[in-house]
Each structure stands twice: as structure tokens, then as C-alpha cells.
Amino acid sequence: MTQPIGYFVHHQGRGHALRCAAIAHALSPGRPIRIFCARADIFPELPPHASVEVIESLFELQGDEPSGPAHLDTPQTLHCAPVGWGGIRRSMGTLAGWFAQQNPALMICDVSAEIAQLCRICSVPHVCVIQHGDRSDQGHVAAYDGAAGLLAPFSRSLAQPEWSVARNARTCFAGGIGWRNTAIGREAARARIGIAPDEEVIVVMSGGGGSGFASASLGVGARTAISARWISIGTVQRDWHATEPPNLEHRGWVDNPLDYIEAADLVVSSTGNTTCEQVLGIGRPWIAVPEWRYFDEQHCKAAALECAGLAACAPHLPSSAHRWRALIEQAYMTHDAERQRAMLDPDAARTVSSWIETLIARLWSGDRHDAIDRKRHDA
Numbered sequence: 001m002t003q004p005i006g007y008f009v010h011h012q013g014r015g016h017a018l019r020c021a022a023i024a025h026a027l028s029p030g031r032p033i034r035i036f037c038a039r040a041d042i043f044p045e046l047p048p049h050a051s052v053e054v055i056e057s058l059f060e061l062q063g064d065e066p067s068g069p070a071h072l073d074t075p076q077t078l079h080c081a082p083v084g085w086g087g088i089r090r091s092m093g094t095l096a097g098w099f100a101q102q103n104p105a106l107m108i109c110d111v112s113a114e115i116a117q118l119c120r121i122c123s124v125p126h127v128c129v130i131q132h133g134d135r136s137d138q139g140h141v142a143a144y145d146g147a148a149g150l151l152a153p154f155s156r157s158l159a160q161p162e163w164s165v166a167r168n169a170r171t172c173f174a175g176g177i178g179w180r181n182t183a184i185g186r187e188a189a190r191a192r193i194g195i196a197p198d199e200e201v202i203v204v205m206s207g208g209g210g211s212g213f214a215s216a217s218l219g220v221g222a223r224t225a226i227s228a229r230w231i232s233i234g235t236v237q238r239d240w241h242a243t244e245p246p247n248l249e250h251r252g253w254v255d256n257p258l259d260y261i262e263a264a265d266l267v268v269s270s271t272g273n274t275t276c277e278q279v280l281g282i283g284r285p286w287i288a289v290p291e292w293r294y295f296d297e298q299h300c301k302a303a304a305l306e307c308a309g310l311a312a313c314a315p316h317l318p319s320s321a322h323r324w325r326a327l328i329e330q331a332y333m334t335h336d337a338e339r340q341r342a343m344l345d346p347d348a349a350r351t352v353s354s355w356i357e358t359l360i361a362r363l364w365s366g367d368r369h370d371a372i373d374r375k376r377h378d379a
Contacts, residue, residue, distance in 0.1 A: 003105035003364075004032035005356070006098065006124075008115050011039040011057065015273040016110045016129075019153050019178035023108075024050040026353035034102070036095060055094050056087035058112065076138040079113050079294075092118060099124050105360045106148070116143035125363050127151050127356070130171065131273070132160060132304060133295035140295075149359050151352065153177045153273055155343040158304040172355040176344030179277040182258060189262035199229050203264035205257060205275055206234030206291070213270070213289070215242040215250070217317035221268075222248035224321040225328060233260055258282070266331055271301040279311075281344050283337030286311040287327050310340055 005027070009016045017037070021044045024033050033050040035043075038057040046052070056062055059080055072083045082088070095115065098104075099122045109116040110129035117139075119126035125148040132154075135141075144150060150167070152159070155175030159168060183189075187197060195201055202225065206212035212235030219242045222230040230248040234257075254260065257275075261267055261282045269275050270291040279286050288311035290298030299315065306313040312330035314323070345351060 002030050002032065003360075004034055004102050005360075006095075006102075006104045006107040007033055007035045008095075008107070008109050008112060009035055009037040009043075010111050011037055011042060013272060013274065014042060015153070015178065017042040018044065018274060019129075020108075020110065021046055021050075022178045022349040023352050023356070026349035027356065028353075031105075031357075034098065034104075036091075036098075053094070053098075055091040058088055058091055058114065060087070061085060062087035077117075077142050079137075079139045081114060096122055105364065106356065108151070108356075109143070110151075113139040113143040116147065120146040127359070129153065131297050132158075132300040133293070133297035134300065135295050137295075148363055149355070151355075154276075155345070157308050157343060158301075160300060160304060161307075172352060174345065174348040174352045176277055176281070176346065177348040177352055178274070179281055179344055179348070181281055181346075183262055183282060184259070186262050189259040192256070192259050193263055195229070195231075195263050200227060201264050202228045202230045202266045202268060203260045204230065204232040204234075205260070205267065205269035205279075206232070206236060211291075212236050213291075213317055215239050215244060217319060218242075218248060219244040220321060221318065221324045224324040228265070231260065233257055266328065271298040271305065273301075276301065276305070277344060280340045283340040285331040285335040286340075287331050288313045289317055290315070308339075308343075309334060309336060310343065 007020055009020050020035060025047050027033065029047065029049045031049065035050060035052045036055050037052060038055060040052045040054050043052060062085070074081055095118060104124055107119045107124050107126040108129065109119065109126055111131060116126050116128050127149050128143050128147045129151045130144070150171040152171050152173045154173065156168070156173040190197060204213065204218055214237045216239040218230065218232060218236070223245045226245065226247055228247065232250045233252070233254045235253070236250050258278055261278055261284060264284055266285045266287070267279050268287045268289065269279060271288050288302045288305050290302045302313040305311045312327050312334060314327055318324045318327060
């Protein structure tokens with residue numbers, strides 16, 4: 001019987017689930033995949049050989065359990081490991097039980113340093129999905145050092161400069177994994193969302209993993225570029241002092257963000273993985289503004305985008321008209337649609353599935369040469 005693959009999916013945002021589904025579809029139907037996640041409703045359609053087992057969240061206190069022991073200090077080798085949470089015990093117990101019963105060929109962790117370390121403790125080889133950010137802490141280092149390989153859901157061109165040659169050699173870079181290009185063309189997209197062909201349109205996008213942009217800054221931007229129609233999608237924090245002009249419209253959460261990107265002359269967005277893939281795939285002048293995330297993930301992603309010449313970046317939404325004008329001018333002047341689209345590999349899912357199967361074959365062949373060579377290289 002073919003050994004199954006396990007897959008942990010973090011339920012914040014949508015990118016984790018989208019790339020999991022893409023990999024599941026690309027893997028052989030003969031390779032069973034068990035997905036562990038705190039939510040089942042974030043996944044697109046999965047193939048028959050993949051199934052989701054809902055576990056309790058590792059990051060949220062369940063019910064009215066006592067939280068007293070959770071005040072214990074967290075060791076530097078862990079990130080989120082409060083003591084006394086029954087939900088964590090039950091979820092980790094579910095994973096450990098599945099490990100013992102199914103003898104998985106591999107576990108993919110997207111993302112949790114604790115689960116990655118649990119895999120290694122339970123003698124299960126694992127792959128860590130890596131993200132941007134300052135992840136030099138002991139928890140991430142332990143998870144990465146103990147992994148059989150690393151998977152980056154972005155182009156090698158967006159690797160952070162401080163990452164070592166040895167680490168990049170262990171990494172499968174897969175820009176666009178989970179990206180589905182369902183573009184219908186600029187004119188059709190504009191018609192679908194009710195925008196005239198000749199309107200100048202600036203689209204503002206807030207991702208699904210946070211609390212969104214504040215409306216006050218968007219008001220400043222819309223008053224600065226008053227000839228353009230500004231449309232925000234996603235979550236916007238409403239400010240009582242925003243004094244929003246009539247050319248700014250908030251449409252909230254929409255099911256078709258790609259239509260808005262296609263329709264836009266300019267995009268202002270956060271730098272979550274899914275949002276970045278959408279903007280890069282369509283290829284639009286872009287102002288990238290990171291939202292708060294753990295380990296400065298989006299700030300480091302924005303820096304990588306700017307270094308690669310893919311977007312005009314700012315550490316936060318501009319607070320003045322002159323800063324808005326400078327960023328808008330920079331976004332238009334430096335725009336290179338071909339360079340943006342080159343960041344996404346249309347065969348990323350197949351590349352990853354082939355890498356995974358090769359990794360599994362090497363892990364279970366009994367050949368120690370790769371491990372020995374890796375130790376020499378890291379030394």
C-alpha cells in the first residue's frame with residue numbers, strides 16, 4: 001500500500017488552502033493525502049484521493065477552559081505553545097495518532113513550527129513551507145533544520161538576500177503555486193464590475209488575513225488623484241475623521257477580485273501571498289503596502305518585491321498628498337508587466353509534485369549520501 005502524505009494547513013487567509021489544493025491535484029491519484037486544518041470551508045474542490053480532517057485551532061482558546069497555566073513563559077524554540085489548552089492537546093493527539101496508524105511518507109507543514117517539530121519528534125519526515133519575514137528565531141531554525149526539504153510558494157527571484165546558499169539549495173521555489181489565471185480581459189472585466197472603458201480606476205485591495213487598510217489614508221489618496229475613480233475591496237477600517245471624497249467607493253468583500261485587478265489602471269494592495277500572485281499574474285502598476293503580520297512577513301515580502309522591480313512599496317499607507325503623488329508616479333514609471341508575470345510558473349504544481357515524489361523516494365530508499373552531502377555543504 002502506498003504511504004500517504006499528511007498536510008497541515010493554517011486557516012488564516014486563503015493562500016495556504018489554495019496551494020494545498022493545487023499540490024493535491026498534481027500528485028498521483030494513487031497517493032492518499034490527509035489534510036489537517038481548523039476549517040474545511042476555505043478549500044476549493046479537492047481530488048478524490050485528498051480528504052480534510054478538521055482539528056481544533058492551535059491558536060485560539062476553546063470554550064471556557066482555565067487559562068492560568070498559559071501564563072508560563074514560552075521557550076525560545078517555540079512560538080505558540082500555551083500550557084493548559086485542551087484544544088492543542090486534542091489536535092496534537094490526533095496528528096500523533098494518525099502518524100502511528102498510517103506511517104506517512106511525508107508531512108507538509110503550512111505553516112506551524114510546532115507541528116514541524118512534532119513531526120520530527122514522532123519520526124515522520126516533513127517539509128516546511130517557508131514564507132518571507134525575519135524567521136531567524138530558534139523555533140523557525142529548529143523546524144527548518146529538521147525538515148527533509150523546504151517549499152517556497154514564490155519565485156527564487158524573491159528570496160531574501162540573507163538566506164544562505166545551503167538553504168536555497170534545499171528549497172523548491174514554486175512561484176504561482178495555487179494561482180489560477182481566470183482572467184477574462186480588461187474590457188470584459190470592466191463591464192462585469194460596472195466601470196466605463198475610459199475611466200481611470202485605482203483599485204485598493206485588503207487581504208483576508210487581517211483587519212484591512214484604514215479609510216483615512218485612502219481618503220487622502222482619492223483627494224490627491226481626484227480624476228481617478230477609487231474602489232476598495234476587502235476589509236477597510238472606517239475612521240470617523242476620514243472625510244472621504246465622492247470618487248472613493250468601498251465595495252467590501254467580493255468573490256471576483258481578479259476582475260477588479262484586470263479593470264484597474266493601478267492597484268494598491270497589501271502583500272499577502274495570494275494577493276501578490278493575482279497582481280503579478282495580471283501585471284498592473286502596483287503600490288505594495290504591507291499589513292502587520294507575525295515576523296514582519298509582509299514587510300519583508302514588500303522589500304523583496306521592490307528589490308526585484310515589481311512594485312512601488314511603502315511601509316504603510318501614505319499620510320500625505322505629496323507622498324501619494326510620489327508613489328503613484330513611481331508605480332507607473334517603473335511598471336514592467338512582463339517582469340511581473342515572469343514571477344509565476346504555470347507548471348508550479350507539477351514542479352512541486354515531482355519534487356515531493358523524488359524527495360519521498362530518496363528518503364525511503366535507505367540511501368544516506370544525500371544526507372551526508374547536505375551536512376558537508378551546511379558545514
